Amino acid sequence: MARKIFKNAFIYIFSLICILPMMIMIFYSFKGIDGRFSLVQYGLALFQTEDFFRGFWNSIIYTFVIIGINIPLSLLSAYGFSRFNFKGKGVLYWLYIVLMLMPFQATMVAQHLTLKTLNIIDRPMAVILPNIFSTFGTILMAQYMRGINKEILDAGRIDGFGEFRLFLQITAPICKSIIFALTVLIFINYWSMVEQPLVFIEDAVDMPLSVILNASKRFRNIAFACGALFSILPILLYQFSYDDLVYGINLTGGVSIEGVEKKAKARTNRQTISKIIVVFMISMGICTLFTQKISYVMTPKVEIVHIRSGDLKSIPSDPTSESLGFYTYIVPTSCIHTNGQDQVIYTIMTEKSRRQRDEAVKMVVKVIETNGMETAIQGGFSQDTKIIARSTKPITDGMIVRVLNNGGADYGD
Structure with a gap:
């Protein structure tokens, strides 16, 4: 009895630890x-943050392209390993x-050297190409196919089926559960990938949402909401594909009454998932269109x-008035803002991407001298630094702005 209580307590505590980060994210x-x-x-994430949807659709493209190519390749290679004997099979x-x-x-x-030789570094294909040849799917499917009764395939051969028809009309339908389970596992893996895009891509336009959420200052105040939205699709896939995962990852093939019943239930779940994904994707598409318009209007000038x-x-x-000194960096006093105990100015930096x-x-500066209208400052900038003098809306660090065509004229001229 005590052992059972200890076991249950351990399971509950461990489960709570696992879901605690998700609960904290949703709460905040x-x-x-x-x-x-x-x-x-x-509201800000869905209707005023264009970068969120850019990263979201990048993640969709990366994930579904990888899945769409990796699954067929894994099926074919797994069929070869499970059904054919050839020299070097064990080593391979x-x-x-x-x-x-x-x-x-x-x-x-x-991988980096190979992709550089192929001249696809800093392109989406640099992330897609190495991952479509992932061997995990081949290993998982090969183990599953080895459990398929040979009598089923022999019956197909008696009916005149060639290897391709055996694969396409018998083996592939039997493997539907493992295909769906593998799809979910691959989706979760590449939906949250970070290292590959950071290593192979430099342009922020091509970054998936999993990278943008951690790298951009624009998500500072809405990070938890964006994280919750980013988690919806994986949660839905897991919630409605639990039976498929359990049945599919069970590394035994074959056909039985129980298996048929489980597959029928899994088929119903797949239909539900398809409807939910369609609704979710349509909703995100509509929000994307609205966000593009709203973001343009809301962008400060x-x-x-x-x-x-x-x-x-x-x-x-008065040019003849007393000199307060000769200084290298002088800006209008109106450009300097107080942020807590710091004095800051806002400068313009061009985004390192195709969008430019x-x-x-935001840059912290040290005030040296001022005459009320002008202020001499020190800071980590150059003579060519563009300082924001006026804005139509309050500015925050990392905010995208539109520079009016005033040429950045020297106010002292």
């Missing part, structure tokens, strides 16, 4: 900046297992000035 996704219950985070299968067990870090350099160097007069309008968008970057 409904908390506003003031700490109260709010849906503002979801052992190499497949070794490749499956090797972490990405062990093959990263070799800014005017910029260049830093000037020279003599700082005590009275700016302008991003507001």
